[in-house]
Amino acid sequence: MGKTIEEINAKIRSGSVVVVTAEEITEVVKKKGVKKAAQEVDVVTTGTFSPMCSSGAFLNLKQQKEKMKFGGGVVTLNGVPAYAGMAAADVYIGATALPESDPRNANGGPGRFRYGGAHVIEALIRGEKVNLKASGHGTDCYPMKNREQSVGLEDMNDAFLFNPRNGYQNYNVAVNLSEKPIHTYLGTLKPGLGNANYCSAGGLSPLLNDPGYRTVGIGTRVFLGGAQGYVTWPGTQHNPNAPRSDNGTPRRPAGTLALIGDMKEMDSRWLRAVSFAGYGVSLSLALGVPIPILDEDMVRSVSVTDDQITAPVVDYSRYYPYGEGEPVVAEVTYAELRSGTIRIQGKDVPTGAFSSYARAREVAEHLKTCILEGQFTLTRAQAPLPGAFAGEEVRS
Amino acid sequence: MKRSKVVLGFPPERVEEPVIYNLITLYGLRVNILRASIDPGKKGRMVVEISGEDHPLAEGFNYLERIGVDVGTLAGEIKHGEEKCVSCTACVPHCPTGALSVDRETWLVSFSAEKCVVCRSCVDVCPYGAMEVG
Secondary structure, three states, X not given: OOOOHHHHXXXXXXXXXXXXXXXXXXXXXXXXXXXHHHHHOOEEEOOEEEEOOOOEEEEEEOOOOOOEOOOOOEEEEOOEEEEOOOOOOEEEEEOOXXXXXXXXXXXXXXXXXXXXXXXXXXXXXXXXXXXXXXXXXXXXOOOEOEEEEEEOHHHEEEEEEEEEEEOOOOOOEEEOOOOOOEEEOOEXXXXXXXXXXXXXXXXXXXXXHOOOOOOOEEOOEEEEOOEEEEEEEEOOXXXXXXXXXXXXXXXXXXXXXXXXXXXXXXXXXXXXXXXXXXXXXXXXXXEEOEEEOOOHHHHHHHOOOHHHOEEEEEEOOOHHHHOOOOOOOEEEEHHHHHOOEEEEOOEEEEEEEOOOHHHHHHHHHHHHHHHHOOOOOOOOOOEEOOOOOOOOOOOO | OEEEEEEEEEOHHHOOOOHHHHHHHHHOOEEXXXXXXXXXXXXXXXXXXXXXXXXXXXXXXXXXXXXOOEEEEOOOOEEEOOOOOOXXXXXXXXXXXXXEEEOOOOOOEEEOOOOOOOOOHHHHHOOOOOEEEO
């Protein structure tokens, strides 16, 4: 016998809901079995805290008495260029945008990438002001041609993150098979399999707990950067057709989410600008997704553990950049990655992560508390993400 | 306001330029010169303490990098900024002595100053700027 999302929400409102994290559900199942767990547990919370480059913010700036059209003009925030190819007062600042003054990888590299779009986004969320510089062509209705002003979130009608790709379901483990150190978006990789860097919260990661996108879909309410946000679309590069293990989890990068959340409700605890030497700027984000336990199948999905999820080890010196050599050097589980060492080509390779497991746990715990306190209710997806459940109505 | 104590290495062709003046006037930074060794036509070296807000500091350092002035950290102890660290563990495989390690129960990264040999590998690989030379 199953539950519906409406029944779960009624329990949240009455204070009788049972919520556990994706780590805790494993223990519940071990002790009580799948059937009992499905009856007793209503929601399982997942979490991740990781750099997510495909992120950025739509900002709508309040007009002054004399109005100005940014659209078609040039706009920078603390020297970082924002995209202004929209209406008069809308701009979009991407997390990886860099000021012209940044030397990048010139001067022999690796560049340091000290400040970029993500830093502007973090500063705004911390309540700081940033320097807006705008020039436009001036029209009869928007006569002002230049505007320079210190602006914070209070000077904006709207400010929301609109991230085209977050929450990657599984990811590559990066290694370097060459003789030289390389600097990548998965960090600095020492030559000759000197280290292996991974970036997923594994068994705690949102989409790895709903591998077929049965409950997570367009319209799902999520925890994003401290605010309640929404899944708005499958993320860019969403690929449900990756090869999968028997438990349904993909063995390669697969599903992704496009997400929206209100910056005015976000908290810098759950969002951080990062600088990758030799690569660029990115934005680390906390994402938490609640998984409704509709029936025993959902319990099986959320009980997945690190030793049951496999990631591909990819060479970032030749294969990733040039498509040369073997696409996948080896396959490893997240349990092996988290042990601190993986064995590749007969060598013990130390591992490091970019996804913080400690913070992922905090996200899942925090979301659990929000649901238990009645501050966060679940939404039914309005349309499924492309995948196994896309052909049928989302069950609940 | 942040403070950063750094060693500036000037290439010979920049020694006669008003670099510090530019840092102050163009980027609004406070520069305190602690030591300087500058001779025309030779490489120069200066130990300075630069202070300012995040964004102007980044702009100032970008300016130095752009004109080929090497910005080095002073030899000193490595500091683990726990408020900046998110315990991602990116630094752990880069630490040759095990001074940076992760507790595999709590997944928190900890730093042992006793084991640290100040190789600075962690400073370069930490995307959060949590490892600093003090």
